[in-house]
Amino acid sequence: MKTALICGVSGQDGAYLARFLLEKGYTVHGTSRDAQVSSFKNLDRLDIRDRLVLHSMALNDFRSVLQVIHRVKPDEIYNLAGQTSVGLSFEQPVETMESITLGTLNLLEAIRFINAPIKFYNAGSSECFGNTGDRTADETTAFSPRSPYAVAKAAAHWQVANYREAYNLFACSGILFNHESPLRPRRFVTQKVVTTAIEISKGRAERLYLGDISIRRDWGWAAEYVEAMYLMLQAPQPEDYVIATGETHCLEDFVAEVFAYVGLDWTAYIEIDKSLFRPSEIAVNRGSPQKAHEKLGWLAQRKMKDVVRGMVDAILCDTSLSA
Numbered sequence: 001m002k003t004a005l006i007c008g009v010s011g012q013d014g015a016y017l018a019r020f021l022l023e024k025g026y027t028v029h030g031t032s033r034d035a036q037v038s039s040f041k042n043l044d045r046l047d048i049r050d051r052l053v054l055h056s057m058a059l060n061d062f063r064s065v066l067q068v069i070h071r072v073k074p075d076e077i078y079n080l081a082g083q084t085s086v087g088l089s090f091e092q093p094v095e096t097m098e099s100i101t102l103g104t105l106n107l108l109e110a111i112r113f114i115n116a117p118i119k120f121y122n123a124g125s126s127e128c129f130g131n132t133g134d135r136t137a138d139e140t141t142a143f144s145p146r147s148p149y150a151v152a153k154a155a156a157h158w159q160v161a162n163y164r165e166a167y168n169l170f171a172c173s174g175i176l177f178n179h180e181s182p183l184r185p186r187r188f189v190t191q192k193v194v195t196t197a198i199e200i201s202k203g204r205a206e207r208l209y210l211g212d213i214s215i216r217r218d219w220g221w222a223a224e225y226v227e228a229m230y231l232m233l234q235a236p237q238p239e240d241y242v243i244a245t246g247e248t249h250c251l252e253d254f255v256a257e258v259f260a261y262v263g264l265d266w267t268a269y270i271e272i273d274k275s276l277f278r279p280s281e282i283a284v285n286r287g288s289p290q291k292a293h294e295k296l297g298w299l300a301q302r303k304m305k306d307v308v309r310g311m312v313d314a315i316l317c318d319t320s321l322s323a
C-alpha cells in the first residue's frame with residue numbers, strides 16, 4: 001500500500017485527489033497551514049475527512065516541511081499548495097511569489113535532503129503560456145507570463161525541472177488549464193456565474209457583474225484532472241505534461257450556456273464592470289493534451305457544456321445549497 005502526502009489538501013484539487021487516491025487504496029496524508037483551525041469543508045463535502053491523516057505544514061518554513069515528510073515517509077508528494085487566484089496575485093504579489101516558489105523549493109530541498117525515492121508532482125499552470133493567440137501551447141512552448149501568479153508558477157516550473165536534471169529527482173509539473181467543479185470558490189469566474197445565475201432564477205439577485213467576457217479559456221472538469229496528476233507519477237520517466245480538454249470557449253459563451261440551462265436569457269442580466277478587468281489579461285489560452293493522451297492514456301471526457309451542467313446540477317440537487 002502506497003502513502004501519498006498532499007500539500008494543500010483543503011482546496012478543490014486537493015480534495016478530489018485525496019478521494020481518488022483513497023479509492024486506489026493509498027494511505028493519504030494531507031497538509032494545510034494550520035490543520036487545527038482549517039475548516040476542510042471540501043473534504044467534508046466529499047465525505048472523506050475521517051479517512052485522511054491531517055497535518056499542519058507551513059511550506060515557507062523548511063523545518064516544518066522536513067518534519068512532516070520525515071514523519072509521513074510518503075512514496076509520492078503532490079504540491080497543490082500556495083496562492084491560486086490570478087486576480088488576487090495583482091493585489092498580493094509578494095505572498096503569491098513566496099507561497100508558490102518558496103513552497104516548491106522547500107519541498108524539493110527536503111526530498112533531496114531526506115534522500116529517499118519520493119516522487120514529486122508540482123501543480124503548474126497554463127497561465128505560464130500567457131496569450132497563445134491562434135497557436136496551441138504544448139510542452140515545448142515558451143512561457144510568457146502576464147501576472148504575478150504566472151511569473152511565480154513559471155519560476156516553480158523551472159525549479160522542478162532543475163532539480164530533476166541536477167539531482168535526478170522523480171519530479172514533474174502538470175501544466176494544467178482551467179479546471180472547475182462544484183468545489184470551486186466563488187472568486188473564480190465559473191462558480192461566480194453559476195451561483196449568480198441560480199440566484200437570479202430564484203429571484204434572489206438581479207444582476208451579474210463581470211469583467212472582460214471576450215476572453216477565451218479551456219475549461220475542464222477538476223475530478224478528471226487529478227487523475228492526470230496521479231498518472232504522471234506512475235509513468236516510467238518524470239516528465240512535464242499539458243493537461244487540457246483541447247477546446248476553448250469565450251466567457252460570453254460560458255455565461256450564455258449557464259443562463260440557458262437555468263432557463264434565462266443572459267443578455268438581460270449581465271453588466272460589464274471595468275473595475276473587474278485585470279491590469280494585464282490573457283485574451284486566449286489554448287492547449288494541446290496530445291502528449292498526455294499518447295504517453296499517459298489521459299483524455300478529458302467532460303468539456304465546457306458538461307462543466308456547466310455538472311456545476312449547476314450540484315447546486316440545484318443539494319438542498320442545503322439551493323434553499
Ligand SMILES: C[C@H]1O[C@H](OP(=O)(O)OP(=O)(O)OC[C@H]2O[C@@H](n3cnc4c(=O)[nH]c(N)nc43)[C@H](O)[C@@H]2O)[C@@H](O)[C@@H](O)C1=O
Nearest residue numbers: 084086125126127177178187188189190210211212215276
Ligand atoms: C489555469 C488557471 O486557472 C485559474 O485562473 P483564471 O483563469 O485567472 O481563473 P478565473 O476564473 O479567476 O478567471 C478566468 C477569466 O475570467 C475573467 N473574468 C471576467 N470577469 C471575471 C470576474 O468577475 N471574476 C473572475 N474571477 N474572473 C473574471 C478573468 O479576467 C479571466 O480572464 C486558476 O485556477 C489558476 O490557479 C490557474 O492556474
